[in-house]
Amino acid sequence: MNKNQPLLKATKIDKTFPGVVALDRVDFTLKAGEVHALLGENGAGKSTLIKCLTGAYHRDGGDILLNGETISPRDTLDAQGLGIGTVYQEVNLLGNLTVAENMMIGRQPQRWGMIQTGQMNWQTKEILSQYGLDIDVAQLLSTYSVAIQQIIAIARAIDLSGKVLILDEPTASLDAKEVQMLFGVIRKLKQKNIGIIFISHFLDQVFEISDTITVLRNGKLIESVATVNISSIDLVTMMLGYELGEETKSKEHDGVEREILVEFSNFGHKQSIEPFDLVVGKGEVVGFAGLLGSGRTETAETLFGVTPHDSGTATFKNKSVNLSSPRAAIANGFGFCPEDRKTDGIIADLTVRENIILALQAQRGWANPLPKSEQDEICKKYIKALDIRPTDAEKPIRLLSGGNQQKVILARWLATNPAFLILDEPTRGIDVGAHAEIIRLIENLCEDGMSLLVISSELDELVAYSHRIIVVRDHQHIAELVGSEITTNNIVEAIAADLNVDNGQYELKGVIS
């Protein structure tokens, strides 16, 4: 085989889902012995591309060449047989089987139809020893840590496939030491000329381990570049799609002294967000910026009691309040529109009316049902105010478009008349026209004196409506921008800061997640 021939070459891959172009003529080339990082925010097309490569999806157009031959994997098993193995963040092995059974299932050594357990265990030990693992393979897989399970999964994938290894967020649940252990394994595989596709939100890890970086955004290939030739700022800029120096808007500090509505001090949750202090004034919009997985959503969930805080206190209108569950938070006048409408927000088969009155009814208690006439009145009011279409409140909500579903959820919380409303990605997955409407709505609400906390990846939108922006990274609140400091430039710089790139020496301290 020609040494310079790429191991895996995908050209002009197209994939369309109803209403969405997930991949638009994307090229991707992987060389043998290379670690190739694939980056992009949610919805950029990373996972779609991976699924096309592993046969989980069938591409609509384009070619995939493995060692110069066109392949069309039917499913992941087929791809595995061709030489493309995948290891997911959630280890896809069986915790209730032993390590050896996981490694050898379907190909256990047999004699007279009986498994030769001793030989199976010995073979597994041989395979794992190549990865520096010396463990009791007769134990259940679930008795080992996620890091070890991860390495076992890699060993299995390599043993079965042996050409291309796709690592999908392999480090998401590992600690720093375990990450280094995993990287040791990856470096060994590189020497064996295996091509590795590495997907991660941890940019410092990407800089540490990868040779090449490919960035996707909105289903398009943005750039494919050698890791040594790119700075962290350029990388973040490519991922988010903002040119530095391009200004959206610079707002003067409005100078209004706001009455403090909620105050959190030393508020946090061990596994999801470092303790932080946060003050929100009446009628203020606080924006949360950060990359996917940085701790934005975790902050919101901790505030709302979805993952109850385990440190710190909260005061609401100068009174100490209990925020240990969503019920408690609602009782205190909080509202929360979650990020994933489909799973956390709407109840698809209920009607628009039922979805709208849900939170209000919960607040009143089941013994005190809302009269139908009042329900109808509330629905009519919000359908008109938010311009929800179609206007028929008795339609099942699943028939509405994404933007209108989002408005229904907003209406649900507005109906409870909250003093403090948390919006997580209010404009995700809705069309551009609806974006503007949602933004106008946010501005109106805050003029009416409601306090809002908005999480968004759309930096220019955040800049447009926020009075204050908190930048979150690595599960910490790292910067606060006020007034004229609020620019997309400053946000991008804050996200990328501390990712020091000096002569190829990458510091491990500022983990972007």
Next chain:
Amino acid sequence: MMKSRYLPLIATCLIFVLAYALCYWQFPFMLSTRVVGNLLTDNAFLGIAAVGMTFVILSGGIDLSIGSVIAFTGVFIAVVLKETSLHPLVVFALVLIITAIFGGIMGAIIHYLEMPPFVVTLAGMFLARGIAFVISTDSVPVKHEFYTFLQDSFYRLPGGGRITVIGAAMLVVFFVGIIIAHRTRFGTNVFALGGGIPTSKLMGVPVAKTTIGIYAISGFLAGLAGITFSLYTSAGYSLAAVGVELDAIAAVVIGGALLTGGSGFIAGTLIGVLIMGLIQTYIIFDGTLSSWWTKIVIGILLFAFILMQKGLLLAASAQKK
């Protein structure tokens, strides 16, 4: 903590030994080969059916059709022997083929139509019971010299106890079941399904073949349990063995298998069956207690085991963090 998966089995064995010790303390005669022999004979059909149920539960499923299949088998054998001159062995082979196919079809429906096992086997339960009624609504006695021969054959233990043909059959079924579950690829695949079907699929486990195989085994063993029951009672009756599937599930759970699948032992089920038999024997020995006390004690034991399983799961997840 490292052998936590053996803990339920150890607990089951401990309960059995304790219970037996208690019985022995009150009625020293309980520790005789006669009682042991009868324990095996009386519970043979339940034990055999419970082996099939163990496979099903290990894979994360459930089979509610077992009791009905036992009744169907009994009626089928009795009627065919009465109406035709076929040798009982031929009839046995015939009925085992029918019940295995019956189970296999339920497995295929569960897999290909992605139906919950609970519903599919519930339908199977009504179907098998209904067919038994269609064949005969009366209790049909079995009179055949081969039956008398089998019933009179036994191995005499020192002390006068008897290992009957059906008692021995149960022990053989348990032995073969242990080999299949713990020493074959098929057995590993059964455990894999119990661990998670989507993951098993990704790992290349032949899910369809395994699912159909599991329910075919369960159907086959229910048929064998039916033959055993017919030898035990010398009759076939369409109202017989009502609720045996629930006794079998209880035996499997008391035997230490996780009801959610993926963890357990065939050997544990044997102890589970014996514990249930022991309680019944104790009540017979006592003579004053109502036989419903069996149900009460089994109920308490089941609760205890479910609590223990939950506790073990919590302990395991706490240890991980």
